[in-house]
Amino acid sequence: MKAVAxxxxxxxxxxxxxxxxxxxPAAGQVLIDTEAIGVGGEHALxxxxxxxxxxxxxxxxxxxxxxxxxxxxxDGVDTSWTGRRVWxxxxxxxxxxxxxxAPVAGLVPLPADLxxxxxxxxxxxxxxxxxxxxxxxxxQGESVLVRGAAGGIGVMAVQLAARGGAGAIAVTTSSxxxxxxxxxxxxxxxxDRVGAGGSAYDVIIDIVAGPDLPSFLxxxxxxxxxxxxxxxxxxxxxxxxxxxxxxxxxSLSFATFSADTVPDADRLAATADLFASxxxxxxxxxxxxxxxxxxxxHRKIDAGGVFGRIVLTP
Ligand SMILES: NC(=O)c1ccc[n+]([C@@H]2O[C@H](COP(=O)([O-])OP(=O)(O)OC[C@H]3O[C@@H](n4cnc5c(N)ncnc54)[C@H](OP(=O)(O)O)[C@@H]3O)[C@@H](O)[C@H]2O)c1
Numbered sequence: 001m002k003a004v005a006x007x008x009x010x011x012x013x014x015x016x017x018x019x020x021x022x023x024x025p026a027a028g029q030v031l032i033d034t035e036a037i038g039v040g041g042e043h044a045l046x047x048x049x050x051x052x053x054x055x056x057x058x059x060x061x062x063x064x065x066x067x068x069x070x071x072x073x074x075d076g077v078d079t080s081w082t083g084r085r086v087w088x089x090x091x092x093x094x095x096x097x098x099x100x101x102a103p104v105a106g107l108v109p110l111p112a113d114l115x116x117x118x119x120x121x122x123x124x125x126x127x128x129x130x131x132x133x134x135x136x137x138x139x140q141g142e143s144v145l146v147r148g149a150a151g152g153i154g155v156m157a158v159q160l161a162a163r164g165g166a167g168a169i170a171v172t173t174s175s176x177x178x179x180x181x182x183x184x185x186x187x188x189x190x191x192d193r194v195g196a197g198g199s200a201y202d203v204i205i206d207i208v209a210g211p212d213l214p215s216f217l218x219x220x221x222x223x224x225x226x227x228x229x230x231x232x233x234x235x236x237x238x239x240x241x242x243x244x245x246x247x248x249x250x251s252l253s254f255a256t257f258s259a260d261t262v263p264d265a266d267r268l269a270a271t272a273d274l275f276a277s278x279x280x281x282x283x284x285x286x287x288x289x290x291x292x293x294x295x296x297x298h299r300k301i302d303a304g305g306v307f308g309r310i311v312l313t314p
Contacts (some may be wrong), residue, residue: 002018002019003020004294005061009052020061022099024074027076028075028103030070030072030074030086031099032068032071032099032100032101034068034097038065038120038125038152039310040301041151042064050234063092064090064096065090066090067120069084070107071083078104087108087120087275088106096291105264108123111275113278114275118278121308121309122275122281123275125152125153128156128259129153129157129205131259132157132227132257133160133161136205141166142167143166143203143221144168144202144205145172145204145216146207148206151230152284155284155307156281157207159185168189170198170199174192176190178307193212195216195219200220201224202221202223202225206229207230209230217254220250223252225254228254284307287300289310289311290314293312
């Protein structure tokens with residue numbers, strides 16, 4: 001089977017589509033014929049080598065979320081799974097391939113009217129946005145700022161905040177055209193990347209972090225909550241904590257959020273809920289490309305013009 005390996009950290013050209021033996025499902029696992037693979041900023045970060053400190057090495061097979069059809073089951077798995085269309089998260093390795101194995105406990109069946117492409121667009125991003133808003137204790141009527149709103153997680157955070165009855169939804173993005181598209185999803189105020197002209201917010205969902213993080217912290221209302229769910233612009237300045245303490249009288253809360261801390265059963269239930277209510281969301285698919293065009297997909301991510309998710313199809 002074909003799979004995507006990082007041969008050399010750095011530019012997209014360091015990725016290669018290689019031949020590997022098809023995996024066999026172990027006890028408790030299924031084998032999935034992959035129909036769609038979700039690709040986002042985290043894959044570009046891993047490929048670049050920026051996350052090497054987290055244990056990624058050259059030769060790594062990229063992972064992530066996939067949707068497809070179960071073609072075989074391992075020992076102890078109900079054979080009725082064979083032939084079913086499913087979504088799963090393969091972890092950080094193994095999903096960028098024509099076939100992948102996954103624990104049966106990690107499968108979410110796809111509703112008949114949900115395509116594999118839409119499933120990998122809504123699935124992980126929607127789940128992270130859902131729990132990110134919950135981590136921020138977002139409540140109906142509150143104002144929300146989504147920083148990095150035009151990406152896979154951001155477009156879902158905007159839609160979930162709108163569905164949750166947010167009072168106002170501000171977004172940061174890099175162009176007025178992207179802002180117009182975000183308005184169609186529920187944004188009420190469009191800001192540039194540095195947040196010029198923004199007011200104050202009860203909740204900030206931040207996918208960007210980086211050097212501007214302290215200036216966004218300053219945009220919180222008293223009792224406001226900022227939750228960082230991504231680091232697209234890298235880490236904040238070392239004295240970032242001073243911004244928090246200098247605003248002591250505002251009783252601000254700053255948190256990070258990783259889906260890794262959510263119990264598996266809750267993650268799967270939230271993903272199944274998103275799929276069951278998928279008609280209420282717009283799955284934002286920037287482009288569908290064949291697996292063989294993974295280098296092109298990463299060039300597009302690096303160029304910065306992607307709106308929503310790129311999906312690879314083997
Ligand atoms: N918390 C979790 O459990 C979890 C799970 C999965 C992934 N992640 C993290 O989430 C991030 C990826 O999120 P995603 O898939 O939504 O990313 P994405 O689709 O690549 O989009 C991120 C958006 O951020 C904006 N952006 C990118 N670089 C920026 C910069 N230097 N300064 C300001 N804005 C910038 C861009 O929008 P504009 O050009 O419109 O500004 C871009 O569309 C990664 O850091 C990944 O590690 C977290």
